[in-house]
Amino acid sequence: MTKLGDVFRFVIKDLTGDGWRTVITIINLLVFICSYFALVSLAEAAYNFGNQPTDRSALLIISRNVFDPSESTVTDLDFLPAEELIPKYVQSVSPLVFKIINANNNLVQLRAARLEDMQTVHSLKLISGDWPKGADEVVIGEGTAAMANWKIGDRLYIYGADFIISGLVRAPGTKFSSIWMTLDTATSLFNLKGTYQFAWIQLQSGVDADTVRSRLQNDPRLIDRFDVYFADNLYQEYTKAVSDMQGVSSMLVILALAAVMLGTYCNIFLILSERSRDITILRAIGVQSGTIRALITFRTLLQIAIGYILSFFGTSLLLAWFNRINPLTLHSIPLPVSISGKALLIGFFLSLFFGWAGIWIPTRHLRNRSVASFIHK
Amino acid sequence: MISIQKLYKIYRRGTESVEAVRGIDLEIKKGEFVVILGPSGGGKSTLLNLIGGIDHPTSGTVTINGFALEKASEESLTCFRRDHIGFIFQFYNLLSALNAVENVCLPLMAKGVAFKQAGIKAVQILTRLGLQNRLNHLPSELSGGEQQRVAIARSIIARPELILADEPTGDLDSSTAREITVLMHELNKQMGLTFVVATHNLRIAENADRVFELRDGKIQFNSNDKTG
Numbered sequence: 165m166t167k168l169g170d171v172f173r174f175v176i177k178d179l180t181g182d183g184w185r186t187v188i189t190i191i192n193l194l195v196f197i198c199s200y201f202a203l204v205s206l207a208e209a210a211y212n213f214g215n216q217p218t219d220r221s222a223l224l225i226i227s228r229n230v231f232d233p234s235e236s237t238v239t240d241l242d243f244l245p246a247e248e249l250i251p252k253y254v255q256s257v258s259p260l261v262f263k264i265i266n267a268n269n270n271l272v273q274l275r276a277a278r279l280e281d282m283q284t285v286h287s288l289k290l291i292s293g294d295w296p297k298g299a300d301e302v303v304i305g306e307g308t309a310a311m312a313n314w315k316i317g318d319r320l321y322i323y324g325a326d327f328i329i330s331g332l333v334r335a336p337g338t339k340f341s342s343i344w345m346t347l348d349t350a351t352s353l354f355n356l357k358g359t360y361q362f363a364w365i366q367l368q369s370g371v372d373a374d375t376v377r378s379r380l381q382n383d384p385r386l387i388d389r390f391d392v393y394f395a396d397n398l399y400q401e402y403t404k405a406v407s408d409m410q411g412v413s414s415m416l417v418i419l420a421l422a423a424v425m426l427g428t429y430c431n432i433f434l435i436l437s438e439r440s441r442d443i444t445i446l447r448a449i450g451v452q453s454g455t456i457r458a459l460i461t462f463r464t465l466l467q468i469a470i471g472y473i474l475s476f477f478g479t480s481l482l483l484a485w486f487n488r489i490n491p492l493t494l495h496s497i498p499l500p501v502s503i504s505g506k507a508l509l510i511g512f513f514l515s516l517f518f519g520w521a522g523i524w525i526p527t528r529h530l531r532n533r534s535v536a537s538f539i540h541k
Numbered sequence: 542m543i544s545i546q547k548l549y550k551i552y553r554r555g556t557e558s559v560e561a562v563r564g565i566d567l568e569i570k571k572g573e574f575v576v577i578l579g580p581s582g583g584g585k586s587t588l589l590n591l592i593g594g595i596d597h598p599t600s601g602t603v604t605i606n607g608f609a610l611e612k613a614s615e616e617s618l619t620c621f622r623r624d625h626i627g628f629i630f631q632f633y634n635l636l637s638a639l640n641a642v643e644n645v646c647l648p649l650m651a652k653g654v655a656f657k658q659a660g661i662k663a664v665q666i667l668t669r670l671g672l673q674n675r676l677n678h679l680p681s682e683l684s685g686g687e688q689q690r691v692a693i694a695r696s697i698i699a700r701p702e703l704i705l706a707d708e709p710t711g712d713l714d715s716s717t718a719r720e721i722t723v724l725m726h727e728l729n730k731q732m733g734l735t736f737v738v739a740t741h742n743l744r745i746a747e748n749a750d751r752v753f754e755l756r757d758g759k760i761q762f763n764s765n766d767k768t769g
């Protein structure tokens with residue numbers, strides 16, 4: 165059997181000849197490969213969450229040693245060290261209110277900033293609707309809209325008051341998806357009395373951000389009571405405080421790899437045991453062990469490839485559905501789970517490799533095994 | 542053609558030893574039709590397996606056309622079977638996913654012949670065996686007799702010198718068994734193939750050149766050599 169076309173013809177005949185068995189084998193493979201996709205995409209989401217690129221154009225002042233950022237308390241007085249650096253190092257210093265609230269039975273972030281800061285300091289872009297004009301209006305980020313399935317015009321019940329969603333905004337870094345309201349509205353709603361959660365420091369472009377951060381961190385007025393973070397570092401730091409996400413994601417990847425390896429190997433081992441009659445016949449009529457291995461390998465890898473493609477589409481659909489109906493959140497930040505191109509490619513080669521290993525290990529002695537040993541098995 | 546000397550095959554099952562073949566000496570000439578009779582468990586299949594290089598003897602020698610099977614590696618035994626031996630089994634042992642033509646093609650394809658060329662020859666042989674209307678049928682769509690004809694076609698397509706048949710009529714009704722018996726004798730006469738047939742069927746033995754009875758792993762009865 166030297167022609168590839170002949171090998172392909174016989175393998176296809178063999179697979180279709182026992183269609184149900186082929187289908188069941190592929191379903192078995194699907195279970196393990198889908199597990200790989202699900203675990204790897206979860207691991208990647210966790211890893212990405214803790215490894216967002218740092219925005220070095222803004223700093224945050226936050227109370228030291230608070231478990232939850234919404235427990236931080238910063239007053240106007242605490243803004244002074246940063247305000248003194250205007251205009252040489254700092255563009256502006258703005259108060260930011262941050263709460264984790266329950267709105268219409270969804271645990272979400274609420275941020276309040278001056279209306280004029282929303283676009284200039286926080287880089288919010290209005291996608292549709294309007295900026296909040298009235299005291300009962302809020303805008304929501306895309307992530308929040310997707311997570312809670314909210315739209316413009318919907319009413320939200322927040323902290324004992326009714327609000328209307330007036331617009332949908334896009335914020336840099338989807339992890340900061342929030343409900344946004346004006347500082348005036350928040351002051352009256354939460355009775356803030358000049359206390360906020362963060363001081364948001366917008367740096368001048370071109371300044372050495374690390375030097376400014378270090379200078380503020382070591383300012384005697386802040387040193388013992390406050391921490392200064394890069395804006396996007398905040399959640400990274402808090403995530404580390406809550407759990408070691410890197411460790412979790414590594415563990416998930418190892419689990420995923422083990423699932424695809426063991427699953428593929430076990431399936432192939434089973435297939436091979438079931439094919440001992442056919443192997444005996446082929447050997448008896450003079451087909452060499454190398455040819456038999458090539459046939460089994462080709463047959464198996466074809467099944468794995470089919471299983472892999474089906475698993476990819478199946479898991480993608482499931483994840484899309486899962487993201488829509490019950491999105492994963494961490495600290496009320498949506499954690500989008502999807503299959504990356506890297507995971508797709510690595511998984512494919514791993515599946516083929518472990519499939520090949522699953523054939524190689526049990527067939528490595530085929531060359532030296534007598535035909536009778538298959539008969540007596 | 543076949544020379545067997547002091548052939549033993551002992552199977553070990555745990556601490557127990559079973560002597561399936563016990564010191565057989567046998568010479569079979571080219572073109573002979575030899576039948577091995579005997580009860581089940583008497584060692585017939587084991588002897589055929591040893592002659593076909595499917596199993597290894599515990600001791601003794603099996604030489605076919607000067608090729609010593611007991612010394613050969615598995616790979617050279619496979620090549621030897623491919624080039625010199627055809628097998629017919631009781632339960633046909635056709636590959637269930639392949640149709641009649643594809644099953645018959647396999648020994649030629651094992652020799653590196655492309656399916657297209659092998660298929661032409663397979664069709665010729667199947668037609669000769671009366672299966673011209675069953676070429677594309679799967680084994681499950683064929684009767685027992687038809688399946689055995691396909692198996693016979695597979696055994697002769699690569700033009701071996703020796704056919705080893707293990708209970709070739711064991712799973713067939715008497716009329717089909719008779720047809721298969723006639724067919725094997727025809728092939729023996731027309732193509733000069735050497736046949737060694739292990740069977741319970743005395744009808745096969747009727748026109749055989751020599752008949753042996755194998756009981757408890759030993760030859761108990763050896764008929765006269767009709768080939769002289």
